[in-house]
Amino acid sequence: MDKPDTQKDEVSLSPSSWLREVARLNPASWNISRCSRAALAVCLPMAVGHYTDTLMYTLWISLGSLFPAIGERDAPYSATFRKILTAAPIGAAGFMAGYLQTMGLPWTGIVLIMSVIGFLLSIASSYSAAISIGSLQFMIMAAVALGNPEIQHFWMSSLLVISGALFAMFLLLLEKWFRPHHPRRDAIVQVLQALSAICKQKLAHGDIEAARLQYNIKYEALYTFMLQARYRAVGRNQVVDQTAAIVQSLDRLFAALMARQSVDHLERLQPILQDITDAVLHERRYTGHHTEGCEFARELDDLIEALWDAKAVPEATGARARATPKQSLQLRLLLQKLTPGRSTVQAAIKLMLCTALGYSVHYFDDISHWYWVPMTVAIVMKPELGSIFVRAVQRMLGTAVGVVVGGLLLAYVPVGPVFILLIGAITFTLPWLAQRSYALTSFAVTPLVLVLIDFLAPERQGIDYAMLRLIDTLAGCAIVLVFGYLLWPRRHFSELDQALTDARKAIAQYLSQALANRSQPEVAQLSDARRAAYSKLVDMRAALQRSLAEPPPAGYEAAAWFPLVACAARLCDAITVYSASASHNPDPQEAAWLEQMPDAIEGLKDLPALPDDVLDRDTPEARLIASIYKETGVREQLYERVGQMPEKQLAPA
Known part of the structure; x- marks a missing residue:
């Protein structure tokens, strides 16, 4: 054989192979609009608070604006709005945990309550991405509230955080009005570019496998976008129907491209694909090369017709029919989704155990910085973010550098225009860093959190204060690694x-x-x-x-x-x-x-x-x-x- x-x-493979994987950087592109919105959403409330002596309040608004910036990804505006409207109230409700102390409950009771809440939120996180983001924010805000009883009016902090999320939505709405992005167009362009990459690799006898893998990923994203759009549509929607026809045409062109090897025809296909991609990207009709005599003429003509002749879209396609499930099917799928699987329950048990251990640190450490331990546990234990082990290592590495930056800011830069500009510069890079790696995300988020969350902490004295945060992060990661990873088969x-x-x-x-x-x-x-x-x-x-x-x-x-x-x-x-x-x-x-x-x-x-x-x-x-x-x-x-x-x-x- x-x-x-x-x-x-x-x-x-070598003993250090996993280290190389931990250090792997994902491809990322700068989205200037998103980066600018993130910086403005965080810094503008800080500036208002500084010049009106209300910084103690506006920092919560900045925090509420920071959360959407961390988790924002390419998606339709409506989907992003819904995610924020779902996650923000859930996250802000975490402040209500602060009232557990005012009720006079013993700390053991609080530990048990937070552990059970962690278990339930872990189960709920499996239902949707928005609930998952909100659950993580809830656990973070609950740790902040329980670790800073001097906040007192927890309901006010909750409302201010929600106000920050609404401010971020307002900036997003302004972008939609004045400089919108086009997720449907961009998704189609990415699939066309992936097809062009396959064609180039075939001509160069290169790595077709890698090019085909990228096509699969981009095509799946467009397909998912089509289904989501069809689900949101009420009745017949011409744009959705056209998207379904485009999806089918792209798939047929992919099959033909994989099946044919003629160099002459591939060389002719390449400029046609490029012209079609440019036409879609610049929102103009295709006026480039003719397809007559091309081996891919039929597939190209179908694609061109689907892209620019909406009247030619069929009444229904298989994709469109599937995208409109009956109510009975929706109910069955909902019941299946609400029934957690074994792995989901196991992840929830791990989070419950580690949450209990994180809050138990307060028995031995009663100064305000202890709450970073359960907060770190919540962040690292999110199962849908990837490997727990890798996330723990990356968070330790990112935090180690981030606390130095945050400590230097707190120690040597007084709160004022320069301080706010530096915070804005860090926030501007956050959307890009979030795509690159979790370690870089932790590096950027750490100094922001040191300023936004810990402004009330009495120990905020530069490097020494930042080092306490590093120690707390290491303790939280150690709890996760031992009790959430190593002890489980x-x-x-x-x-x-x-x-x-x-x-x-x-x-x-x-x-x-x-x-x-x-x-x-x-x-x-x-x-x-x-x-x-x-x-x-x-x-x-x-x-x-x-x-x-x-x-x-x-x-x-x-x-x-x-x-x-x-x-x-x-x-x-x-x-x-x-x-x-x-x-x-x-x-x-x-x-x-x-x-x-x-x-x-x-x-x-x-x-x-x-x-x-x-x-x-x-x-x-x-x-x-x-x-x-x-x-x-x-x-x-x-x-x-x-x-x-x-x-x-x-x-x-």
Whole structure:
């Protein structure tokens, strides 16, 4: 059997591999409007407070404006507004925990109450991103309120934080009126650029796998945007229907691009794609190259028609039909969503335990800075943010540098115009840093929090005060690492196995749809199956990347599974090529063999025995059979090898 080509997926492992993953920086782009809004939202209330001697109050408004700036991502304005309106009241309600002390409850009772609240909020966080953000803000504000009883009027602080969130929304509304961004247009442009990147890599014989992965990610984002828009729409919506047609056209062009190798036609396709992308980006009609005689003419004409001829949009597409679920289906999905799974409950138990330990620090440390420990626990323990271990390490690194910056500000820069400008400069970089890494986010947020939250603390004396915060952060991270990570069994093998199983099922379903619709490659069911298969590959690769960032043995285990991702990706590409080039009248015997392949890919049956000459035939069906035999055989060999490796005895291959 041929040795699998895993050059692109090999991972060089050493004891420091996970450190490199911790230090990995994600790609990011500057959004000047977003950065400017964040700086203005935080600094303007501070300036007003400074010149009116109300800084003790306006700092809470700045804090309320800071939270939306940290979590803002590319999304429609309406979705961002709803997220803020949902998260801000939940977060501001955390101040009400301060009244637990005024009620005369013993500290043991407060610890138990906050632990139970942490458990419930962790469960609620699984319901939606907005609730998750609000729950995190609740835990932070509750720690601030319980750690600073001198606030006294907790309801006032709560209202001021909500006012800050509303101020951030007001600035966002001004942007929408005067300098709007276009998430739909931008999502379409990113998919077109990803297609162009695939074309370039094919011409240069480069890394098609990486380019295709980026396409899958961008296409999934556009598809999700379409479904969200359809869900929000009331009745027939022409823009949503047009988006659905564009999604289908882009998918057909992707399948054709993956299937065809002619250099001449690829060279002709490249400038056409660039012209279409420029036309969409600058909101003008396409007037570039003609598509006559191009091998991709049909797919390009369909895409151009979908982009610029709204009247040609079909009455309904498979995507549109799916995007309008019936009320009974919505109710069943809601009930399923409200029932937490095992992993969700386990994460909630971990948070409850670590929250109890974080608040128990107050038994030994009764000065005001102790509350940074439970606050750190809440931030690091958010399960949907990624690896707990990586987040703890990154927060320690980011905070270590951030406290120096914050300490220098508090020690040597008096509150005034220069101080506010420096805070504004840090806040301006925050949206960009939040995309790069969690460590850089912690670095930027730490000095801001030192100023905004801890202004009431009696120990705020420069570097010494900042060092207390560093010690508290280290203590919180230590609690999380020991009681939220190390003491719990970690089943990386089972997680990766489940990810591979899901991918195999999706690929098998994709092949089934390709075989059932070989004479109708444009049907929505085939497009849906293709999107689902590639989406599962993205999920599997993301799971492996998260495991690689963990310390041994998880990193070694992830490396052993990487070749399986490459095999699955090549198998998906082979099916995509076949879906665009299948014979209308295939050889009956070859067709019969292919009908057995979905179950073989899923693992329900063994590969059928074939005559030796089948793999040498030059038909679309025979080429697909050869690819399935090669990739599935490699997969089973590697799968058996990985499955026999004890989880705690994994070593570099």
